[in-house]
Amino acid sequence: MDATELCYLSAGQLSRLIVSKEISPVEVVEAHLARIEALEPTLNSFITLLPDQAMAAARQAEQEIQAGRYRGPLHGVPLGLKDLYYARGVRNTSGSRIFDDFVPEHDCTVAARFKEAGTILLGKLNLHQFAFGPTGENPDYGHMHNPWDPELISGGSSGGSGSAAAAGQCTLTMGTDTGGSIRIPSALCNLAGLKPTYGRLSRYGITALSWSLDHPGPMTRTVEDCALVMNALSGYDPNDPASANVPVPDFTSALTGDVRGLRVGVPKEYFEVPVDPQVEQTVRRAIDVLGEMGATITEVSWPAYHQAAPVSTAILMAEAAAYHSKLVRTHGSQIYPPVRTRIESGLFITAAEYLQAQRARTLFTRQSRDLFNEVDILVGPMEPITAHKIGALEVQVGETVMGSTPALTQYTRPFNLNGFPAITVPCGFSDNGLPIGLQLAGRPFDEETVLRAAHAYEQSTEWHNRRPPL
């Protein structure tokens, strides 16, 4: 098989070829390392590459599979981790040169579970510094670039994860999502990106940004691959105080392709905020497709939606300031100025204001739960715009000029605040060839319904099969 084709196979497709011994993990990893080498000058997806370690792991996987010790569908599949997931013996920068020499002595739970599943770690992926920004800017290791147009942002903060998965540099990547950092780059790069329910995947050993808003999750080219990753990573972890001790289903069994009878809610508030007309038209067409497949589409009202940004801002800023308070005092001048400013501004939020925000969060979550008495999922735009120029501080959204950060996070933050699962899937392209995403969100710990609807939509369309012009 052509090396480029090999790099664009999904984990599901690769696993079927690997288990039948039609291809070897060694071939797969060699192809990916060659593609990384070819595309890194354009994309800058990685901070640390692990070619020798990856080849050794691939040879081990090949031997195990030949000996009949197949570990499951992720065995021999190439993986990239955002560079804030600790991997034992591999430096972990969190996107800052301050931590250039920090080498963790243990794996985060996610990395440990991926190892058990037999994945091959190719390297650590670039990110917006300290995961604190939605564009994928990083002066220390270089900005990330969108495979669909390298002059544009890949999105952030998991920008390297977005570009690497979209360009076929990795089969699987992992991001973290505090205010949208999985879903933003996934939407801008034409990926499926799942932010699971808060507590579903362990945060242990992942550099924090905001403890109560941080969510780890997969960024892949298919919904099936998100489900495969969820199968490998889910389960209670006593090392994470927020880990939920809840049953873990087989997420792939939810991928039936059937959405008949599914109650789909479209919050009218999603279209009361600025949104590019072409994005709106594309998303409304995607919602119609779900209706044509047998789902019941209803407009719903979610007045609390408008409160999500101020409430989550107060929580995010205060928690990030607490986490990084020593760092800004000792190394402030070495932090990327916009990130430093965001971190330090949280120092001016009082304890009473933080708790007011947490009270407002209680109310917001209660109202979110009530909404799901009427519907099974909520759908709408993932982003109000397509990817913009790297470095742009303001963007045109329909008739409105607004800041890049509030624009990119306007549909993401409600689901960090309530912790409910949300996924983006490709749903079309703009006239200038840039991806548009559809967001589907569900009840807490009901990733199965979210994945089922996303997969059914994905399989009824061709958007996810398009490749960037690299």
Added chain:
Amino acid sequence: MHDEHPMSKEAFLGMAEASGLDVEDESHMDELYAYYTQNVAPGLKALDELDLTDVEPAMIYNLSKE
């Protein structure tokens, strides 16, 4: 909790100093104050306007699991 103006520059600098920031770096302090007043304070004011009677804060730690 908030008046029309969220926090005076003087009070801001006092808090900055108490937080261990370098208040001698005037241009940085100006930038930080501008960011706070434009991006953080309006949200805090919006929080103040919510009716949170009988609502307790969300807490992430669940002792029943331990």
